[in-house]
Amino acid sequence: MKTLAVISRKGGAGKTTLSINLAITAHLAGLKTMLADIDPQRSASDVLRARTGDGPVLAEINAGKLFSTQVHASNHGQDVLIIDTPAAPEADVLQAIQCADLCVLVCRPTFLDIASVVRSAEAVRRLGKKGVIVLSQAPSKRNGFEPPAVLKAAEALRFVGMPVSPIGLRARTAFQQSIAHGRSVCEWEPGSAAAEEITRLWAQVGPMLLGNEDIRAQAV
Ligand SMILES: Nc1ncnc2c1ncn2[C@@H]1O[C@H](COP(=O)(O)OP(=O)(O)OP(=O)(O)O)[C@@H](O)[C@H]1O
Ligand SMILES: [Mg+2]
Numbered sequence: 001m002k003t004l005a006v007i008s009r010k011g012g013a014g015k016t017t018l019s020i021n022l023a024i025t026a027h028l029a030g031l032k033t034m035l036a037d038i039d040p041q042r043s044a045s046d047v048l049r050a051r052t053g054d055g056p057v058l059a060e061i062n063a064g065k066l067f068s069t070q071v072h073a074s075n076h077g078q079d080v081l082i083i084d085t086p087a088a089p090e091a092d093v094l095q096a097i098q099c100a101d102l103c104v105l106v107c108r109p110t111f112l113d114i115a116s117v118v119r120s121a122e123a124v125r126r127l128g129k130k131g132v133i134v135l136s137q138a139p140s141k142r143n144g145f146e147p148p149a150v151l152k153a154a155e156a157l158r159f160v161g162m163p164v165s166p167i168g169l170r171a172r173t174a175f176q177q178s179i180a181h182g183r184s185v186c187e188w189e190p191g192s193a194a195a196e197e198i199t200r201l202w203a204q205v206g207p208m209l210l211g212n213e214d215i216r217a218q219a220v
Helices: 016-028 041-047 061-074 090-099 111-126 148-157 173-180 193-208
Strands: 004-009 035-039 056-060 081-083 102-107 128-133
Touching: 004 016, 004 090, 004 193, 016 035, 016 041, 016 081, 016 102, 016 173, 016 193, 035 041, 035 061, 041 056, 056 061, 061 081, 061 090, 061 128, 081 090, 102 111, 102 193, 111 128, 111 148, 128 148, 128 193, 173 193
Parallel strands: 004 081, 004 102, 035 056, 035 081, 102 128
Antiparallel strands: none
8 A cells, every 4th residue: 555645834735635636536546545634624524525426435533543544544455545634733744744655745836835845845855755746726827828926936846856746736616616526626527627637647646656657856
């Protein structure tokens, strides 16, 4: 079993949205997937409870139960464990990083998010873990041009010393609407731009997690 932790010390960056979309995508790809919600807000749990039909197994736990949940899930044939983390406290986030084979660092294209990702990346490195940065809620291109905030963020993130996925997520209403129904964007609006972003992101992050391919550091 492989474990992916979705991290951002900034509230509202898009951790839960990404965790849900990756967990459902892994599930639909035929992997036995568990989503561990260690955030006392229980947002990921609310989303999965709104879901009808089959889907990822939900573990609604506190960070202290993460390790035993991981062992239990592995012993019971789960293929993938995705951890949706809170922004704080730090000890809970570190616990998730410690359990992870891969950390996805979620980052909006803002100065404060980038400063926060620098610290998270340091923690991931210190614990000897693999990480990848994913831009979230990026404004869309205007007249075919990338908005300056996205260009600046991509430039700044090059210096964090961790791969930046070229596949970011734009700010799109489909991400908000789909999770209200317990669905991934791929189920909610198949073929949409949002669905394409998640499909392409999983095509990169999935192999990184499952260990059969690596990602090259590149800007968005
Ligand atoms: N790509 C996106 N496009 C549009 N809205 C988004 C996107 N990602 C997240 N959101 C919205 O931003 C808000 C915060 O998202 P989310 O709950 O996923 O963040 P979070 O990092 O898990 O927050 P917290 O730190 O509180 O756990 C939600 O209202 C969500 O619907
Ligand atoms: Mg959350």
